[in-house]
Amino acid sequence: MTVEGKEFIQALREAGLKVTQQRVALLSILMESTDHPNAEEIYVRVRGLDDSVSLATVYRTLSTLEEAGLVQRLNLENEPARFEITPAAAHDHLVDVDTGQVIELPSEEMNRLRNDIAAKLGYEIVSIHSFVRARKIKTSP
Amino acid sequence: MTVEGKEFIQALREAGLKVTQQRVALLSILMESTDHPNAEEIYVRVRGLDDSVSLATVYRTLSTLEEAGLVQRLNLENEPARFEITPAAAHDHLVDVDTGQVIELPSEEMNRLRNDIAAKLGYEIVSIHSFVRARKIKTSP
DNA sequence: AACGTAAATGCGATCCATTCGCACCTGTCA
DNA sequence: TGACAGGTGCGAATGGATCGCATTTACGTT
Structure with missing residues (x-):
């Protein structure tokens, strides 16, 4: 299930969830x-949109x-969980160990x-939880 | 770095760590x-070996x-971290969503x-954190 | 349009895995 | 064997996440 444009209101309905202002603001x-x-x-x-x-x-x-x-939900290490809208194209994540930046990696092949x-x-995958910590390679010092 | 047999005492030394009875017991x-x-x-x-x-x-x-x-360290979801001796052959993990059992997956190719x-x-990988949650496929119902 | 009900929410309290502070111990190396 | 950095035990503290409960709200039904 993926959310694009402003159809997240419909997505909420389809999931059988009430469309509250808090959920709309968060989404x-x-x-x-x-x-x-x-x-x-x-x-x-979210408080910037709706301080309630x-x-x-x-x-x-x-x-x-x-x-x-x-x-x-992204459970990285030694930090609170991060979140993203479920992406249309599945991807893994790369965490830059120096900057903390999270980069998305194409991963159809993976x-x-x-x-x-x-x-x-004999298993079918339910969900994937995968990221690498990596460091930028210095090309010219 | 991998630990086999009883060489973990040497492994501790090589890592510049003191060889304490607590560490030996834990390893x-x-x-x-x-x-x-x-x-x-x-x-x-560990308390079974050394109650101090x-x-x-x-x-x-x-x-x-x-x-x-x-x-x-294995950071699965909604449960305390799990641990294993660094394996000789790198592997990913599969968590059976029904039993909670953790299965090791060969992953050289991955x-x-x-x-x-x-x-x-332009990145070099520092560490990999990857597991899938999966369900056993029923073959004959 | 008002109603009834289950689902959502806000608030504060609480949980619990993990870490910390600090006084006391113990490997290790000279 | 003595000095000292590093390690440990204990209990308190931390902090992300969840819960209990009273109140509010969305939404199908009159």
Whole structure:
């Protein structure tokens, strides 16, 4: 399930969820965030649109949306979880160990490989949780 | 860096770490654990060998050993981190969503692919954090 | 358009995995 | 064997995330 344009209201309905102003605010913030914010950051940004939203609701809504498949949770290490709208094209993530920046990696090929390996063991994949920590290679010092 | 047999004492020395009875106890427990235990579970098992070890030391030692590359931390979701001796052959993990069991997946090919993708973007991989949640396929219902 | 109900929310309290502060111990190397 | 950096135990603290509960709200039904 993917959200594009302003159809996230419809996406909420299809997921059997009530369309509340808090959810709409959160989703629209998430749509325009390309930096994989965490709950606290999302909370601050959402307050800019609607100062009635509580942090508890941000957490609850993110979990609800994750369960509905509208949102993806990134559990990196030693930092609060980050979130993104479920992307149309699946991708893994690369975390720059020096800057903390998160970069999206194309991963159709990896997914195929993962599926094959899992299938060989008699499993079907439910969800993928994969990232690498990496360092930019210095080309000319 | 990998630990085999009883050479973990030497491995500690090589890492510039003091060889304390707590560390030896923890490493030997970890060597004989194939089920990816978490800190609490490791604590209980280590107490069986040496009841002077504290939970704080288990956490500190695991972090120290991880930093030294002797131990690998698995951050699964919604549960405390699990640990394993750094395996000789790199592998990803599969978590059975029904049983919680952790299965090791061969992943040389995946690692090659990951390296290629990262290299193409000018990065060298520092560490890999990858697991899939999966469900056993029913063959005959 | 008002109603009834289940679902959502805000607030503050709470949980719990992990880390910290600090006084005391112990490897290690001279 | 003595000095000292590094390691440890204990209990307190931290901090991300969740919960309990009273109140509000969305939305299908009159």
